[in-house]
Amino acid sequence: MTALFVGVVKENTPGERRVALVPDVVGRVSGCGFEVLVEAGAGSAAWFPDGAYAEAGAAIVTRDDLFARADVVLTVGQPEAGTPASLRAGQTLVGLLQPLRNPGVMAELAAAGVTAVSLDGLPRTLSRAQAMDALTSQANVAGYKAVLVAADAYSRYFPMLMTSAGTVRPAEVLVLGAGVAGLAAIGTAHRLGALVRGYDVRPQARGEIESLGASFLDLAEVASGAGQGGYARDLTADELVAQQEALATAVARHDVVITTAQVPGHRPPLLVTEKTIKMMRPGSVIVDLAASALGGNVELSVPGRPVVTDNGVTVIGADNLPTEIPSAASAVYARNILALLEYLSRDGQLRIDTTDEIQAGIVITHDGQVVHPATAELVAESKERE
Template sequence: MATVTVGVPRERTPGERRVALVPEAVALLRTAGIDVLIETGAGSAAWFTDADYTAAGAETVPFDVLCARADAVLCVGPPDADSARALRSGQTLVGLLEPARHPGLVRDLRGRGVRTISLDLLPRTLSRAQAMDALTSQANVAGYKAALVAAEAYDRFLPMLTTAAGTTRPAQVLVLGAGVAGLQAIATARRLGAVVTAYDVRPASRGEVESLGARFLDIPSPPPQEGPGIERGGYARELTAGEQRAQRAALDAHIARCDIVITTAQVPGRRPPLLVSRDALKRMRPGSVVVDLAASGSGGNVEGSEPDKTDVLEGGVTLIGAGRLPSATATAASTAYARNLVALLRHLVRDGVLVLDPADEITAALMGGDTP
């Protein structure tokens, strides 16, 4: 009987500590009849040793051997140029490839006969694909970590404390965006004792926000004929320029009263919407903290934020561009991601063969409409 072999290389993006498979996932894949190759040292940054992988049934090998033997290569983020060139025709690359941001990479790989499966193309509206939803699993980690990063940078208490020396008021936290990351940030900030308010352009998110014990911020919505908060593929749609200006104006007054602001709004394949202006930052109290979860090379939710950079602004506000929070929680993030890959491979491998069927809606979405 034929056997599929998958390979996991070490992530080469600077600062990336995650690994595509953890030992727990290796054992599950071996049970499913899938052989696993791990590049030597691939899991070390996430605290998984080569011995852990070997005990789970994987074989640890150098990168060139992995590329020569693997039918499918599993990664977290897009490979660097050297790693991409090492892939051969007939192989399949699986990961969060971000084809909208790296169209040249995907085009080059396909031109050389390498098939691509990009987990960030999975529609959230497909209920049977939920176990494969890597964006959701990583957003959960990012939202959790964002609240902890904010708490660490905030020089006061988050919960209300009553002592013999008096009572300290709880921190006022505002979370902008009530998707997966936003909801996890809300839940974590609440567990830390903060008073949390949240806002999302989708009115339907009110129930989720309030179920976590937070208050939903009411601000004027776009005119009904423009479809406020319409979801596309499970995500909030991008607002028009006029809608964004009206939204920011309404948010500015509330932002000024908050101790911590965490922004999480993203639109896949597009520049993140600008929610917090420089003027809003200037109106915040000294010692306040702003964490921009959407900070990226193409911009973020906060004007002036940069990924993986922390600035203390002139007015005493700490602005944190949180570009790669899941990597900062590498063990948990890798474990969640590996479970997504196990679910995907169980879907794609049939009778010992990796089948990429364009008639299957999950496969077609992950391949971006490309056919094998």
């Protein structure tokens, strides 16, 4: 049986510097029975030169050649404009495709006969899926980087310092949301010497926050927001108002606030209002990790650029921080991809089975159909509106 070709494309989305495979992983992918093709320059923005891929056993090819020869196309982010037209029936596209945000593209991929596999649909509560969990690996990177971004924008020290000129108090940092990114931010801010507090609507997060050296922010007025699969649930309109009001005073007394709260498939909850920002001290910094075109956790955040308010608060809409640490982010993502290929393949061939518990979450299109239920529902709604 002829081995399949796995192709690594160069990301062309503005600002995206990650790559789907790194040279260290190429040999292990080949060990699964695949031949690896890498588009020329695919890893250059993450400091992985073509020569390193070639030494690892990959063939360096043009983009057109890659799409023509590859059976499996690996990407990091969602498909770029025109990608479905570049693919052919029988090919498989793998990446963080964000199908719930791009149902139209998923419909195009299905119509083209492409199997789309999206890692952001992975059932994260299954222990056997952890090695493939790209959302977790990238959220870890984002949480770490968020603290460095905040420290760079903050005009004072993070740690307490004892100097001949007197004692400098530590920065007070509040992290809203104790998922993977939030916990990474809490741990990093604590290691930098800040006085850290964490908050989450899920009561079980208290132990995780405190284990990292931070204090848990109690908001007695807010109901539990624990949802299924370890995620937070959507709060009701009344619960959101109560949460915003309870958070306002706490947010205002902190020097740095990092927000990380997201609900899969939905608009991020609004946690910090413009009114709250006006209560903060000049020089304070907010980093909104949930900033996106759909909105974020912070009312004034703009994806991709900082905003300085009239009262001197810097609001940073950090929509894609992993790409700012491209080498590290690519390395862990590549291991997620390797684990996925190992799981899906037998003797160098992909075995797609949507009855499998893991594949049911990540296989979006197959055999000319949108097979992922939530995505299929969005596609159907879109067609009805047309």
